[in-house]
Amino acid sequence: MQVIDLRGVSCPTNFVKVKLALEELENGDQTTILLDDGEAVKNVPRSLKAEGHKLLALKQAEEGHYVLELEKFEE
């Protein structure tokens, strides 16, 4: 499964990068997104939810960043 690593990437570039990466996937495909703590994890999951994607899980890794599991869904 593809991992989209957005550690060190700030808003709104991180969200736009996810959008570009998701264009490569089909509906129903799952992907893992790595996000920094702080603004990134507050904003990116919320924006992805608002665009209709399914957020499956979100866990904080030992190193401090967040790991978001997502299923692509676009109308």
Next chain:
Amino acid sequence: MSDAKQTKIDLSNLKAGGFIKERGKDLFTVRLRVPGGRMSISRLKKIAEVADRFGGEFVHLSVRQSIELININFRDFDAVVEELGESSQKVASCGARVRVPVACGGCEYNPNGLIDTQKSALEVDEKLFGTPTGHHKFKVAFAGCPFDCPKSATNDIGFQGAVYPELDISACISCGLCAKNCVPKAIVMGDDNKPVFSNDPCIWCGDCVKVCPTGAWSEKRRGYTARIGGKWGRNPLVGTLFATFLPEGQVVPFISSVLEWYKSKAEGKGRVRLGDTIIAEGPDSLLGHLRQQFPESIVNATIPPQVIVTQIGISK
């Protein structure tokens, strides 16, 4: 001067104010009515045309979201009003009246917005604009959420969109995003790795509802938080809490009820703002007045508008 022509002006156009004397002889600023700061492109074009024809080199965007035409000769008042009227662009007000309400973008395209502030601003503008208060100016602002870009509590009445959250614990995946997003720490993660909510610190911003990946957090109530008695200027006051979760449909009657109290309590006091009237009368008088009509929304107790001391440090 025998050949001087007598200028004729339709004085009814000036009834609500909005024509403001400038420094230069014969020149006025014409303040346009732009409730909530929303301006259609077609109107904007029309305004540009009129400004180009009758005004100076520029227009001014006022701090209360108006477009002000600059350097308008008073002899052109009727022509300016008539030209603008073609695209239903009306002139705003000044003086001791209910002013044009300001509002943030609202909730149609702004992801933070919790409530349709644009709709509320239009409704208040339509129903209450220009109402004489008998005492002083009266300003209303609408913020779509508690981030409050419009600084609502610096208005005579400031409305702030709010949602009360509710948790369906069975849908929670223990991701912790709600607690992480909750700035006032009304949500913390419990020992069982599920969110624990405390009522008192919550400012009803709805961030938990917006961020929740599964919809475990949802909206239980929605409405306006109302703070009353604010103003800025020479002696600033910050308005204080009078109502919570006021339904959108009650905004106009709510303002009307505050105006009714203001008119009667400031009678004979001259040019006094609402906030200073509340300080003089005590906030319980206004709370009691409002509670009769809005029992569901009025808070149990409040404090008077708060004085902001701005001159500390001047003594040498």
